[in-house]
Every structure is written in structure tokens, then in C-alpha cells.
Amino acid sequence: MEERTGTAADGRYARGHGDEEALALRFEADRRHLRAVAYRMLGSLSEAEDAVQETWFKLSRSDVSGVTNLSGWLTTVVGRVCLDMLRSRGSRREDPLEFYVPDPVVRTADTTDPERAAELTESVGLALLIVLETLSPAERLAFVLHDMFAVPFDEIAPIVDRSPAATRQLASRARRRVQDASPGPGPDARRQREIADAFRAAANAGDFEGLLAVLDPDVVLRADSGSLAASRLVRGAEAVMAQAVTYSKFRHAVLPVVVNGAPGFLSVVDGRPGSLLSFTIAGDRVVALQVLADPARLAALPFTEEELARAS
Structure with a gap:
């Protein structure tokens, strides 16, 4: 046996x-x-x-x-x-x-979806x-x-x-x-989303006072495009505000997302992920922004066609 x-x-x-x-x-x-x-x-x-x-x-x-x-x-x-x-x-x-941005969840x-929420x-x-x-x-x-x-x-x-x-x-x-x-503790999830929404609205409108209201003076922007030439690290509120081309991708078809527990936005271009913006918030200010624009890693994000179609 x-x-x-x-x-x-x-x-x-x-x-x-x-x-x-x-x-x-x-x-x-x-x-x-x-x-x-x-x-x-x-x-x-x-x-x-x-x-x-x-x-x-x-x-x-x-x-x-x-x-x-x-x-x-x-x-x-x-x-x-x-x-x-x-x-x-x-x-x-x-x-x-x-300027490296780790793989996001x-x-x-x-x-x-309970499995994705648990993850x-x-x-x-x-x-x-x-x-x-x-x-x-x-x-x-x-x-x-x-x-x-x-x-x-x-x-x-x-x-x-x-x-x-x-x-x-x-x-x-x-x-x-x-x-x-450590950036320190942030507000609850609802308040973090309000701050992220305020950032996007101010960036879309070119409202520099609105951006200053939500950005920490020492905010850091990491933009990882997957290539050395197009990736960059930017420090300071004024320098971050000057990156208009970075945020222009989030003016049109955008899907609100949660990135490793924090608020974020996914731009959608021709039905595919175009760029991912996530926020690190401490107190009531954005202390870090992470932009993932690496085509290979964006293509691996677990979004369905139906979810991407909801971008507005």
C-alpha cells in the first residue's frame, strides 16, 4: 500500500x-x-x-x-x-x-474583489x-x-x-x-484621497497656490520610466510644481486607484495603462510623489478591460 x-x-x-x-x-x-x-x-x-x-x-x-x-x-x-x-x-x-520606484500593489x-483587497x-x-x-x-x-x-x-x-x-x-x-x-503618520484614508484629489485638481488648473497648500516644502518626486534618460528625481515644492509635463498625463482618462494602501491615479491611454501616480502623505501634506511610467511594468498591472474602461 x-x-x-x-x-x-x-x-x-x-x-x-x-x-x-x-x-x-x-x-x-x-x-x-x-x-x-x-x-x-x-x-x-x-x-x-x-x-x-x-x-x-x-x-x-x-x-x-x-x-x-x-x-x-x-x-x-x-x-x-x-x-x-x-x-x-x-x-x-x-x-x-x-529615482527607482518599486513594483506597486x-x-x-x-x-x-476580496483577494485583491486582502493583497x-x-x-x-x-x-x-x-x-x-x-x-x-x-x-x-x-x-x-x-x-x-x-x-x-x-x-x-x-x-x-x-x-x-x-x-x-x-x-x-x-x-x-x-x-x-520615515515620513511620519498620515491622516485616514478618506482625508488622504481628498488631498490627492486636491493635488490633481490644482495641477490640472495650473493653480500654484493650490499646489503649495498640499505639498510639503521638502516634497520629493521620483519618476521611473524604465530608462535612465527619461527618469528623474526632483526635490522641493517649487521644483515639483514645475514638472507640468509629468502631470499632464493625468488630465484626461484617469482611474482613481489605491497604491500600496495610499491614494493614486492611473492614466489610461487607448485602453491601456499609461502612467501611475501615487502619493505619500504625512500630516496634511504630500511628502512624496511616485510616478511609474515603465511600459513593461505598467502592462503587468492587474487591471481588466472593464476596469480600464471606467477611466474618466
């Missing part, structure tokens, strides 16, 4: 002879969590999916019969996979980070992802696993090949960087 894969009484997982079904189902129960870890580590949705898939390959080739906490085991494995990907990326990356502002709830702000991009791979791993997912330092230490005390220092340095760059 064929042995079935299953869960032992003590919580360990027994590998059956050729039967991966139960283990695969158990992995699927953790997939969303693993994707959340990988997204915070990589800031890329496609790379996060690759990391999760690689984690499944490692699980399918491993003997986990002695593992009592499979979720914890999977979390450390996906962390190690992401660390290797970050180190590889660092050796080949050519685009400057100052986007939905329409009025979506009723957005589990997402992390673009402002934090941008800060995480400035950390070393080891710092990012220590911070993400410990501060965001409560993984103990003694479990993180072997991944980064350091002692638990040294790993604690990695996370501490990362935490200070994150805290120093």
Missing part, C-alpha cells in the same frame, strides 16, 4: 513515496505569507513570485520529516533565496536607485520599500524577517553567516535608517 504524505501527530511532515499532494497543499496555505516576505525583500512582484517558486522547489527536494514548524522553515528558506537574489542584483544593477479605489492590506508602503532599497542585502534581510515577521535572530543568523548578536546589530542599523527616513 502506498504511503501517503501527511502531518504526524507531533506536527512534523512525513514524505510519502511519490505523493506530494499534502505537502503541496500545505505550501499553498503559506504562499501568501511567503510572497509578502519576498515582496518586502525584493520590491519586485515578479521576482517575489520567482523566490516563492524557488522555495517550493527546495521544499520538494528536502526531507522535512524532522521539521516541527514548517511555516518558520519556509520563511527562512524564502529569506535565503531573496538574499541570494539581492546579492546577484547588486552585482549587475545599472539603474541609479534615486494596485487596485481600483472601489474594488470589491493590498498585506502590502507595504512604497516609501518604506524605497528606503529598504538603500540597505545592504544582509541588513534588509535582518530587518524584514525580524521587525516585520518576528523571526528570532538566532534563526536569521545562519542565513547571513553571522552570530545572533551581529545579526541584531544589522537589524538595528537598518531600523535607524528606516526611522530616520
